[in-house]
Amino acid sequence: MGFIPPNAPVAQQSVASYPLPMEKMEYPTTTREMLDWLRSRVGDVVPDIELLDAADVAVEINALKREKKAIILGHNYMEPSLYHSVCDYVGDSLGLSRIAANADCNIIIFCGVRFMAETAKILNPNRLVLLPSSKGGCSLASGIVASDVRALKAQFPGVPVVTYVNTYADVKAESDYCCTSSNGEAVVRHLIEEGHPRIIFLPDEYLGANVAANCNLPFVSAGKDEKGSLVVPAEVPEACVIGWQARCEVHEQFTVEDVSNARDTYSDVKVISHPECSPEVVEASDYSGSTTDLIRYVQEMEAGRYLLLTECSMGDNIAAENPGREMIRMCSIRCPHMNEIRLTDTLAALTNERYAVEVDPEVSARARVALDRMISIG
Numbered sequence: 001m002g003f004i005p006p007n008a009p010v011a012q013q014s015v016a017s018y019p020l021p022m023e024k025m026e027y028p029t030t031t032r033e034m035l036d037w038l039r040s041r042v043g044d045v046v047p048d049i050e051l052l053d054a055a056d057v058a059v060e061i062n063a064l065k066r067e068k069k070a071i072i073l074g075h076n077y078m079e080p081s082l083y084h085s086v087c088d089y090v091g092d093s094l095g096l097s098r099i100a101a102n103a104d105c106n107i108i109i110f111c112g113v114r115f116m117a118e119t120a121k122i123l124n125p126n127r128l129v130l131l132p133s134s135k136g137g138c139s140l141a142s143g144i145v146a147s148d149v150r151a152l153k154a155q156f157p158g159v160p161v162v163t164y165v166n167t168y169a170d171v172k173a174e175s176d177y178c179c180t181s182s183n184g185e186a187v188v189r190h191l192i193e194e195g196h197p198r199i200i201f202l203p204d205e206y207l208g209a210n211v212a213a214n215c216n217l218p219f220v221s222a223g224k225d226e227k228g229s230l231v232v233p234a235e236v237p238e239a240c241v242i243g244w245q246a247r248c249e250v251h252e253q254f255t256v257e258d259v260s261n262a263r264d265t266y267s268d269v270k271v272i273s274h275p276e277c278s279p280e281v282v283e284a285s286d287y288s289g290s291t292t293d294l295i296r297y298v299q300e301m302e303a304g305r306y307l308l309l310t311e312c313s314m315g316d317n318i319a320a321e322n323p324g325r326e327m328i329r330m331c332s333i334r335c336p337h338m339n340e341i342r343l344t345d346t347l348a349a350l351t352n353e354r355y356a357v358e359v360d361p362e363v364s365a366r367a368r369v370a371l372d373r374m375i376s377i378g
């Protein structure tokens with residue numbers, strides 16, 4: 001798929017179909033079989049008493065899904081019993097966005113956080129998109145608002161704006177491109193090739209700095225003062241990435257000391273981190289990538305032990321699928337938003353068709369332009 005020119009009209013930018021990156025999952029239809037299925041996959045990481053309940057609920061969800069022509073998209077951070085029993089597709093933000101854009105069904109249930117469900121609604125507006133929790137926020141998405149982007153555009157006229165998918169629709173609507181952790185670098189490289197020496201990259205300060213470092217560009221951060229006025233650095237180089245002072249409340253907690261402690265304890269450990277971690281942590285890691293890239297790395301490497309610097313549930317999901325690999329997780333650091341979503345919430349969402357995600361049509365049409373560019377890259 002080629003790049004869509006930034007000045008192309010909206011209709012031309014709507015991509016009709018995208019390659020599906022993954023296979024649809026099939027699950028057992030009786031409680032007995034589901035229990036055996038779950039025990040064989042997650043029996044080592046989830047207590048049996050929890051699996052007994054999970055099997056019942058999962059079978060009910062899967063039957064209702066068929067009846068209502070619904071599909072469930074599950075982010076890689078979902079708890080293991082949900083992740084392995086009801087999701088039709090699992091993946092990272094980019095993979096699930098591509099599935100959502102193509103989904104031919106009545107209902108999409110997004111087992112993830114609000115910005116992900118909103119993205120699905122923008123990409124496939126004729127489907128009923130449900131989020132199993134009314135909460136499911138994200139510290140990055142709440143770290144910037146549309147007026148901040150407008151202020152930056154006024155300060156740096158003509159500089160293209162790349163917005164991380166972890167934002168709400170009105171922020172995406174102000175942007176030229178969206179990106180995820182798996183294609184942020186590709187989007188920035190594309191803009192450099194197009195002749196843009198400066199690029200605004202919002203709102204994750206750490207992801208922005210990591211992308212800038214990979215593209216050999218200096219990074220500076222803008223932000224707001226206590227009165228809400230834009231603050232930009234005194235010196236902004238002619239060629240650079242201009243970021244924003246927002247961070248992921250989970251990934252900002254991992255430190256270089258965590259990495260060196262693990263290396264001191266296990267000489268053979270591979271350290272893998274999400275690029276929402278600080279540049280110092282990413283630099284100290286053996287590999288950094290999107291959640292799906294991290295899963296792929298573990299599957300493809302022959303190492304026996306990994307320190308996983310991202311949400312802990314994903315470590316459980318990887319451990320379940322890779323019995324020979326030891327996943328060292330720091331489970332005191334959790335994403336409270338992703339942890340809102342459980343099997344019982346998912347059943348209630350499907351039964352009561354709640355919580356429906358709506359996006360203002362005018363905002364949605366503008367955000368769609370930036371999202372279409374995102375899913376056509378990388």
Ligand code: 13P
Pocket residue numbers: 076091092093094166180181182248274276289290291292
């Ligand atoms: P991925 O796109 O890598 O799945 O990341 C989403 C996210 O919210 C990470 O914290």
Ligand code: SF4
Pocket residue numbers: 113137138139140141166248249250251276311335336337338
């Ligand atoms: Fe947002 Fe961080 Fe949670 Fe991901 S882990 S959803 S970036 S708060």
